[in-house]
Amino acid sequence: xxxxxxxxxxxxxxxxxxxxxxxxxxxxxxxxxxxxxxxxxxxxxxxxxxxxxxxxxxxxxxxxxxxxxxxxxxxxxxxxxxxxxxxxxxxxxxxxxxxxxxxxxxxxxxxxxxxxxxxxxxxxxxxxxxxxxxxxxxxxxxxxxxxxxxxxxxxxxxxxxxxxxxxxxxxxxxxxxxxxxxxxxxxxxxxxxxxxxxxxxxxxxxxxxxxxxxxxxxxxxxxxxxxxxxxxxxxxxxxxxxxxxxxxxxxxxxxxxxxxxxxxxxxxxxxxxxxxxxxxxxxxxxxxxxxxxxxxxxxx
Numbered sequence: 001x002x003x004x005x006x007x008x009x010x011x012x013x014x015x016x017x018x019x020x021x022x023x024x025x026x027x028x029x030x031x032x033x034x035x036x037x038x039x040x041x042x043x044x045x046x047x048x049x050x051x052x053x054x055x056x057x058x059x060x061x062x063x064x065x066x067x068x069x070x071x072x073x074x075x076x077x078x079x080x081x082x083x084x085x086x087x088x089x090x091x092x093x094x095x096x097x098x099x100x101x102x103x104x105x106x107x108x109x110x111x112x113x114x115x116x117x118x119x120x121x122x123x124x125x126x127x128x129x130x131x132x133x134x135x136x137x138x139x140x141x142x143x144x145x146x147x148x149x150x151x152x153x154x155x156x157x158x159x160x161x162x163x164x165x166x167x168x169x170x171x172x173x174x175x176x177x178x179x180x181x182x183x184x185x186x187x188x189x190x191x192x193x194x195x196x197x198x199x200x201x202x203x204x205x206x207x208x209x210x211x212x213x214x215x216x217x218x219x220x221x222x223x224x225x226x227x228x229x230x231x232x233x234x235x236x237x238x239x240x241x242x243x244x245x246x247x248x249x250x251x252x253x254x255x256x257x258x259x260x261x262x263x264x265x266x267x268x269x270x271x272x273x274x275x276x277x278x279x280x281x282x283x284x285x286x287x288x289x290x291x292x293x294x295x296x297x298x299x300x
Contacts (some may be wrong), residue, residue: 005103005133005163005185006203007040008217009078010210011048013255014062016267022058024065026265030211031069033264036300037214040204041076042066043105045092047142048208048252051080053270056088060095067099078135078206082106086122090129097130105135105165110143116151123155133162135187140168149173149180156181165189165206166197175200191217192243195236198224208251209242212258216298238294245289250276257286262299 015026044066045051045059079096081104083089093104108119127134136155140146163185166174178186178201188197191207210217223232246254253275256266275282
């Protein structure tokens with residue numbers, strides 16, 4: 001068991017050029033923009049960063065760029081290293097350790113219907129590959145099925161495993177797991193209902209919309225810690241207004257449109273991920289929500 005972690009982390013997006021190739025300069029600009037939002041840190045190379053559509057070399061390059069951008073900041077860096085095969089995951093993990101990342105995280109293996117025993121074995125080997133604390137991941141919407149509570153309990157007991165990113169609406173399961181493993185760190189992964197996870201004991205959150213509204217989520221978490229539930233509800237409502245707008249465009253494509261409006265060019269998403277409406281309509285749609293006073297007040 002390692003030192004308990006907490007706080008609010010942006011699931012950092014990946015900047016691409018106009019042809020959807022990885023763009024180092026745009027990634028620097030994007031990283032700098034997100035670092036200005038007062039978050040505890042960055043979660044790098046995850047689903048919000050289109051990791052499933054990037055190759056290993058692009059992910060390694062992104063790690064290096066983010067580490068360099070954050071070098072003079074107080075940001076804690078978590079490298080997501082969950083690839084479809086353990087060999088690539090270990091390569092990402094060891095490189096992140098060399099670059100000075102503070103922690104690792106990983107999706108469970110998800111390309112095939114792996115057994116709970118295989119998932120546990122994956123985390124055992126991956127967490128042993130470095131000395132960095134490991135944050136495991138429960139995300140049924142991505143993997144196709146939940147991991148059994150008893151399996152998660154065993155995984156959280158592995159050496160170097162310090163916590164879990166819990167991206168599930170099974171809040172009873174989150175509560176049971178927290179009671180069974182009270183020394184672990186719990187990060188809640190659904191931005192639009194973070195209040196629910198926070199009230200039930202999550203130590204922090206990791207989310208994609210934090211790239212744009214990081215300041216709001218920091219304030220939301222602070223309101224929960226201060227037991228100011230009316231204020232927390234007010235802030236969660238603002239978050240939901242933004243998320244609802246993104247559902248019409250596609251979440252990641254819409255976030256990139258929002259960033260472009262805010263002066264941060266992160267390029268398109270990589271195919272087959274695409275906007276769910278015409279680009280000019282998407283821009284007007286996202287501009288309208290960004291100009292709403294309750295949203296605008298939280299923009300950097």
